[in-house]
Amino acid sequence: MRLMIVGGGGREHVLAEAATRSPRVDHLICAPGNAGTSAIAENITIDPTNIDGIIATAKDHAVDLIIVGPEAPLCAGIVDRAAAEGLRIFGPTAAAARIEGDKSYAKDLMRKCNIPTAEGRSFTRVADAKRYVATRDTPQVVKASGLAAGKGVVVCDDPADALNVLDDMMVAQRFGEAGATVVVEERLRGTELSVLALVDGRTIYVLETAQDHKALNDGDQGPNTGGMGAFSPSPLATPEVMHIIDGEILVPIVDGLRTEGAPYRGVLYAGIMLTPGGPKVLEFNCRFGDPEAQAVLHRLRSDLIEAIEATVDGRLDSVELEWDPRPALCVVMASGGYPEAYEKGKLITGLEDATALEDVKVYHAGTRRVETDVVTNGGRVLGVTASGDTIAQARDRAYSAVDRIHFDNAHYRRDIGQPAE
Ligand code: AMP
Numbered sequence: 122m123r124l125m126i127v128g129g130g131g132r133e134h135v136l137a138e139a140a141t142r143s144p145r146v147d148h149l150i151c152a153p154g155n156a157g158t159s160a161i162a163e164n165i166t167i168d169p170t171n172i173d174g175i176i177a178t179a180k181d182h183a184v185d186l187i188i189v190g191p192e193a194p195l196c197a198g199i200v201d202r203a204a205a206e207g208l209r210i211f212g213p214t215a216a217a218a219r220i221e222g223d224k225s226y227a228k229d230l231m232r233k234c235n236i237p238t239a240e241g242r243s244f245t246r247v248a249d250a251k252r253y254v255a256t257r258d259t260p261q262v263v264k265a266s267g268l269a270a271g272k273g274v275v276v277c278d279d280p281a282d283a284l285n286v287l288d289d290m291m292v293a294q295r296f297g298e299a300g301a302t303v304v305v306e307e308r309l310r311g312t313e314l315s316v317l318a319l320v321d322g323r324t325i326y327v328l329e330t331a332q333d334h335k336a337l338n339d340g341d342q343g344p345n346t347g348g349m350g351a352f353s354p355s356p357l358a359t360p361e362v363m364h365i366i367d368g369e370i371l372v373p374i375v376d377g378l379r380t381e382g383a384p385y386r387g388v389l390y391a392g393i394m395l396t397p398g399g400p401k402v403l404e405f406n407c408r409f410g411d412p413e414a415q416a417v418l419h420r421l422r423s424d425l426i427e428a429i430e431a432t433v434d435g436r437l438d439s440v441e442l443e444w445d446p447r448p449a450l451c452v453v454m455a456s457g458g459y460p461e462a463y464e465k466g467k468l469i470t471g472l473e474d475a476t477a478l479e480d481v482k483v484y485h486a487g488t489r490r491v492e493t494d495v496v497t498n499g500g501r502v503l504g505v506t507a508s509g510d511t512i513a514q515a516r517d518r519a520y521s522a523v524d525r526i527h528f529d530n531a532h533y534r535r536d537i538g539q540p541a542e
């Protein structure tokens with residue numbers, strides 16, 4: 122088949138690698154892809170949120186299946202549009218993607234379905250939100266309800282902090298329309314777990330678990346980012362914990378969405394806090410996590426495209442995936458300045474040396490090919506990923522590879538995978 126992958130991050134590079142291993146795929150297009158995908162696919166320069174453009178390109182190139190990586194086109198209805206045009210596409214409809222694109226809706230639905238989550242409320246008026254904060258005596262988290270490229274959640278230490286953030290979102294409109302509604306909720310304590318599942322409307326197939334490191338700096342210091350590294354599996358995801366997550370979180374939300382008339386098809390990502398009171402949902406995402414996908418799919422031995430086709434066709438109950446039992450760990454190398462402003466166009470060296478190491482793969486994210494060079498082209502630049510017999514060995518291998526790679530002002534954490542031991 123002719124397959125198109127929409128997006129250009131590390132998640133899309135690992136999806137593209139999985140697609141090249143599938144005997145089902147004869148031709149692979151990445152839209153827009155990056156320097157990594159250019160070595161294994163035809164890159165077509167197009168913005169993933171340009172839905173008309175993506176659909177026209179898919180038709181022009183006689184694409185048989187589209188896989189959508191990022192949330193923005195999903196929430197904007199790319200799946201509905203493609204389906205209406207008779208194209209086969211993997212991902213949730215806009216109505217189902219609301220689970221990520223509208224946190225206030227997600228919170229209401231969780232409440233309706235009795236899903237364990239932080240206690241909180243939604244507000245459209247800043248005065249009401251401030252009054253609510255004043256009645257709380259524990260730290261709160263303030264979230265822009267709409268999509269804000271991973272920056273719309275602020276974990277606050279005290280009420281004064283929360284009041285400032287409310288002004289920033291609702292009065293100064295830092296995130297525009299995305300902050301017109303905010304969710305204020307209690308700050309949960311614990312360790313975060315990322316649970317990704319394929320869902321075909323009804324059947325749920327849980328993938329191997331992962332842990333992501335969201336904070337910019339070592340020791341979980343600094344602002345939250347899209348994710349600075351991940352490893353899979355999580356040693357915290359015991360059968361008992363996964364049983365609770367399945368029964369109290371995944372099954373009720375999938376049933377709830379179906380009842381709402383928005384059956385979920387695609388990858389459902391539950392961001393979970395493992396609290397002393399049990400697993401609680403921080404957020405649902407409507408797509409693969411990045412960099413979780415790099416760590417998880419690095420371990421996949423089965424044909425991902427076969428599983429994705431089964432999901433699209435509603436035959437997920439026939440799927441059984443095989444995994445490398447060894448852990449995998451991904452270290453994100455970012456541009457200095459990320460998640461705020463950063464420079465692009467820095468020459469990247471050492472990629473071949475790094476990839477020559479045992480069990481190492483370098484997934485590209487914000488990279489671009491310029492003639493024979495590879496240069497930086499985004500905030501998160503590379504996901505240096507390795508397998509090992511233990512998380513410690515995977516980590517040693519990943520950091521040996523990181524040490525061989527250079528670009529000006531590179532920033533990465535030195536402690537990915539450390540809390541897991
Ligand atoms: P979200 O997009 O809602 O997952 O938020 C992004 C990140 O903010 C999460 O991965 C957590 O690290 C943090 N976060 C969100 N909600 C909470 C909460 N209620 N308590 C503590 N941390 C949170």
Ligand code: GLY
Binds near residue numbers: 333406409411412413
């Ligand atoms: N790594 C977190 C996310 O993909 O949302």
